[in-house]
Amino acid sequence: MAIEVFNRYENKYLLDEAAYRRVYDRLLAYMEADAYNKKHGFYTIGNLYFDTPSDELIRKSLAKPKYKEKLRLRAYGVPDGDAKGYLELKKKVFGLVNKRRTALRLDEAYAFVRTGQRPAQQAYMNGQVLEEIDYFLQRHELVPKVYLAYERKAMFGIDSRDLRVTFDTHIRSRRYDLQLELGDHGEALLPEGMWLMEVKAEKTIPLWLSRLLSEQGMFRTSFSKYGTEYKRYAAKVRYGRKEAFAHA
Numbered sequence: 051m052a053i054e055v056f057n058r059y060e061n062k063y064l065l066d067e068a069a070y071r072r073v074y075d076r077l078l079a080y081m082e083a084d085a086y087n088k089k090h091g092f093y094t095i096g097n098l099y100f101d102t103p104s105d106e107l108i109r110k111s112l113a114k115p116k117y118k119e120k121l122r123l124r125a126y127g128v129p130d131g132d133a134k135g136y137l138e139l140k141k142k143v144f145g146l147v148n149k150r151r152t153a154l155r156l157d158e159a160y161a162f163v164r165t166g167q168r169p170a171q172q173a174y175m176n177g178q179v180l181e182e183i184d185y186f187l188q189r190h191e192l193v194p195k196v197y198l199a200y201e202r203k204a205m206f207g208i209d210s211r212d213l214r215v216t217f218d219t220h221i222r223s224r225r226y227d228l229q230l231e232l233g234d235h236g237e238a239l240l241p242e243g244m245w246l247m248e249v250k251a252e253k254t255i256p257l258w259l260s261r262l263l264s265e266q267g268m269f270r271t272s273f274s275k276y277g278t279e280y281k282r283y284a285a286k287v288r289y290g291r292k293e294a295f296a297h298a
Contacts, residue, residue: 054176056149058212058252063268067243070217074203076262077215081205092201092219096230098123099276100163100192107190108280117143120276121186123159124151125230134174135159135230139183147250152176152183156230163192194228198275199236200246213259214250221246223279239278246273 065073086093100121101107111118118141125135137159138151153176154162158169166187168180200221207213222236240246247268249255 054151054179056147058147058214058250059145059254060147061249061255061270062273063247063249063263064240064271064273065217065245065247065268067245069266069268070219070245070247073247073262073266073268074217076266077205080209080256080258081207081213081215084204084206087203087205092203094127094199094234095202095218096125096128096197096199096234098194098228098230099196099198101195102190103193105195105280108195108276111274112277112280114272117141119186121163121183121190121192123156123163123230125156128234129156129231131156131231133231137162137179137183139179139186150176150179150182152179160229163187163194196223196225196276196279197228197230197236198223198239198279199234200275207256210256212252213256216248216250218246218248219244221275223275225283239275239282246275 082088099108100123107118107120111120120140121138122140123135123137125133129135132155134153134155136151137154138149140150141148153174154169161167162169162183166184168184169175171177171180198221200218203217205215219240221239222234223239224236227233227235249259249263
């Protein structure tokens with residue numbers, strides 16, 4: 051069964067193609083590709099983010115509070131309409147990321163968020179996580195807002211599975227076709243050849259990794275995929291209003 055509860059710290063770094071290759075090659079001495087990446091170069095992750103009609107959750111998140119939360123629906127590749135995905139409640143408290151998720155059929159997940167009515171319990175569902183998402187939906191009126199997809203390479207520590215490093219590229223987004231089964235197309239969020247590296251660990255990262263990142267001149271960033279997309283979207287909206295006002 052897939053892991054459904056995560057508690058870890060996540061540090062992010064933006065890399066160009068050359069930096070990605072240097073870092074990835076160095077990591078191979080301490081880490082190995084996850085089971086899927088051992089057979090395939092990448093795997094595609096599609097995410098549907100939910101927010102209030104006024105974008106309350108992402109606006110609060112961008113203000114960098116000590117506590118923030120968001121809800122998304124995730125699938126791997128482009129799923130069929132009757133496939134299962136993961137409805138995920140992600141929270142961040144003083145830098146510690148807590149992610150809780152449950153498997154649901156896509157139609158069950160869409161209906162749950164739209165109506166607030168929990169689906170009938172099935173063996174593939176995590177009842178405790180459903181209850182937590184239910185409470186979240188009682189506090190927030192949510193609608194689909196953004197689709198985000200990317201290609202990922204993931205690695206685990208050879209000596210410790212608690213250490214995970216992921217590399218995401220070809221990050222794209224859209225604010226239409228807001229269903230996972232409608233394809234993984236979208237507008238590029240980063241320039242061609244850029245990578246987002248995330249270092250994920252339950253505790254502090256090992257000394258060898260700290261040294262490697264320092265030697266490579268890697269500096270942490272607060273880059274958020276949804277946050278970056280929203281800031282770009284908001285800027286377009288403001289520009290459109292200015293243009294409309296100028297021609298009024």
